[in-house]
Amino acid sequence: MDGLVDGARRRFLGGVAVMALWAGGPLARAAEKAASRWPDIAPPQSPRLSHVIEQLGRTRDDVYSWMKFLPPGGERTRANLPKPVATMLDAENAYAAAVLEPLAADRADLLAAMLARTAGEVAAPPIERDGWAYMSEIPDGAIHAVYRRRGADGAEDVLVDEAARAKGQPYFRSTGHQPSPDHRWFAWAEDVIGNDRHRIMLRDNRDGSVRTLVDRDAYGYGGLVFGPSSAWLFWIWRDARNRPTRLYRTALDGSVTELVYEESDPAIFMGVRRTAADGFVALTLSGPDTAEVRLVRAGAETAPPATVWPRRAGVRYDIDEWNGALVATTDADDAFDMKLLRLDPVSFAVERELVPHRPGTPILSVHPFADALVRLERVDGQHSVAIAGKDGRERRVAFDDPAYALEVPADQSYRARDVLIVHQSPKSPRRWIRVDLRTAAQTVVQQQAVANFDPDDYVVERLFAPASDGERVPITLLSRRDAPRDGRAPLLQYGYGAYGISSDPEFSIPALALVDRGWRYAIAHVRGGSEKGRQWFLGGRKFTKRNSFTDFVACADHLCAQGYAAKKRVVAYGLSAGGLLVGASMNIAPSAWGGVIAKVPFVDMLNTMSDAAHPLVPLFRPDWGDPLADPRAYDYIASISPYENVAAAAYPPLLCTAGLKDDRVPYWEPAKLVAEVRHRSTSGNPALLLTDMDSGHQGSADLASAYREMALFWAFAIRCVGGPGLPAA
Incomplete structure (x- = not known):
């Protein structure tokens, strides 16, 4: 030796x-x-x-x-x-x-x-939609999450118990958990092999029965969404080389699966979601320097998707809906840090500019609510949330920490009166804060519990x-x-x-x-x-x-x-x-x-x-x-x-x-x-x-x-x- x-x-x-x-x-x-x-x-x-x-x-x-x-x-x-x-x-x-x-x-x-520090950690606050509150948590001593919902009467129902589903599997990871718009169904994708090729599971909330809707080759990350009618599930398929290349819709009764769109360009990545007010299913087709969005309208879910703007090299954009119109973030016309436009929802023509391009202040995401349009941005390198009301008045939410991160969770109710944001820093555990959309008043509703921890024992610095x-x-x-x-x-x-x-x-x-x-x-x-x-x-x-x-x-x-x-x-x-x-x-x-x-x-x-x-x-x-x-x-x-x-x-x-x-x-x-x-x-x-x-x-x-x-x-x-x-x- x-x-x-x-x-x-x-x-x-x-x-x-x-x-x-x-x-x-x-x-x-x-x-x-x-x-x-x-x-x-x-x-x-x-x-x-x-x-x-x-x-x-x-x-x-x-x-x-x-x-x-x-x-x-x-x-x-x-x-x-x-x-x-x-x-x-x-x-x-x-x-x-x-x-x-x-x-x-x-x-x-x-x-x-x-x-030891993880013990007693609390989950994120529930997401409330139409009188239902959806939540998940990892129980003390467990390694897998439990997904629940609570009705207006306070009764709770277990939707997914990951530990039970993982039992006997060599590998288990689930993603994409979501209720249908009518709340009858709950869907998620799960990988039981470890190769990122998922099956899609469907739970009938009336009787608690669970069945496999798609048995293999589904793309789990941003790759499934219910249609506005709650009759269809739109999902993305991965080909033999693991590229997401097709969008399918499957009837929730399992009777039919139909091809909606197939992408031939291997440089394009696919994602699917519903827009904020449930008016459309949006198929996003994006590359590093280009994008295209195709929309399926509510009430016409079996019709071919309509293209908002055909893809062009060097132009990126994304679409959502707000206040009876579409809104688009785009870097067209050299707006490399993004500008925000209002579009006609039928012709897709640009009606006006809502937020101009501001170099060095990138728009990271847009979150429409009935009463306001919320933007997550970076100002001087730090996250900031801007709340723009229908009257055009804008309020901003930022923090004094030397360095911190903000998140605006997805799937919040379009009709909510406040927006939920998450604040954290290297010395500050996650805090869920409800921000009033009219006044920008903040209320901390939950904080990540960390045992044996005092934030005053630590210091965060921003250096250059x-x-x-x-x-x-x-x-x-x-x-x-x-x-x-x-x-x-x-x-x-x-x-x-x-x-x-x-x-x-x-x-x-x-x-x-x-x-x-x-x-x-x-x-x-x-x-x-x-x-x-x-x-x-x-x-x-x-x-x-x-x-x-x-x-x-x-x-x-x-x-x-x-x-x-x-x-x-x-x-x-x-x-x-x-x-x-x-x-x-x-x-x-x-x-x-x-x-x-x-x-x-x-x-x-x-x-x-x-x-x-x-x-x-x-x-x-x-x-x-x-x-x-x-x-x-x-x-x-x-x-x-x-x-x-x-x-x-x-x-x-x-x-x-x-x-x-x-x-x-x-x-x-x-x-x-x-x-x-x-x-x-x-x-x-x-x-x-x-x-x-x-x-x-x-x-x-x-x-x-x-x-x-x-x-x-x-x-x-x-x-x-x-x-x-x-x-x-």
């Missing part, structure tokens, strides 16, 4: 010249520190098999291409994997388990701290890191109030920065568990997200994507320079496209990080974006470029893709996770990165891959499982930097 480990280290450190330093130089001391922190176990060595790819006059050798497995039909399972792939994944899981075994006590302590090109990158920082700012603290830095998705400063029980151990927790709001509007997104997209990575490194440098953290004690954490962020940042500045945690990371960019059969590739070409057709895109992606850019350098400890059934970021992406880092790193630090053989991209299906995963991540981070209170390596 010792000989194998010593041989592996020789390969890591790169030959005779480096071995001359092993006896006592700085590299030797660094490697000895790394070895003393981690078990002395030889890692698996995946074979490097030449696989030369010629593309656009360029050549690359993907030596780990053999790790990729696409089953000829059906889904990937442990049983149908090719033997070399199964052996590799089993060996990686066994090695990771052995390396992480000494973390068991820390993991148990962290998990206990998270679960200087980027290399002069931009100011926002950082949200959570610390204990008694944490010294002496440049010694360890810090966990999270980021995402892609697709215009913002990393909002939300309350997190796992983050508190880490901060209570002497850490700081930072969210780096890098370019590629939309925290500062559409231009912030475009500044970290496609041929400017490198800005996301350099922003992330700049945030870590700034936090260390300002005394919030110690160099070498900053651990990077990201998931999916955030895994790309931390993987690329690791390549750019491997010495900046004490460790890197990448959950289902998108790190094999060049090969994935060169796979035209991948379900998401056509959709995301505007975000990354097309290396199959554009030489410039090929060269740029090749220059930033984490897998292609691993160098012979002293890499920090690396932990990657994957889901075998994940079709969005398949397991072979992190597997390739881990193998390449292990092959080239000169540090002696571990590179670990953990693959869940039963899950897809969504990962854990319940709160306890999610907390177990976070406890593992935090325990790994603590070990990376030597534990709380220890000096930096």
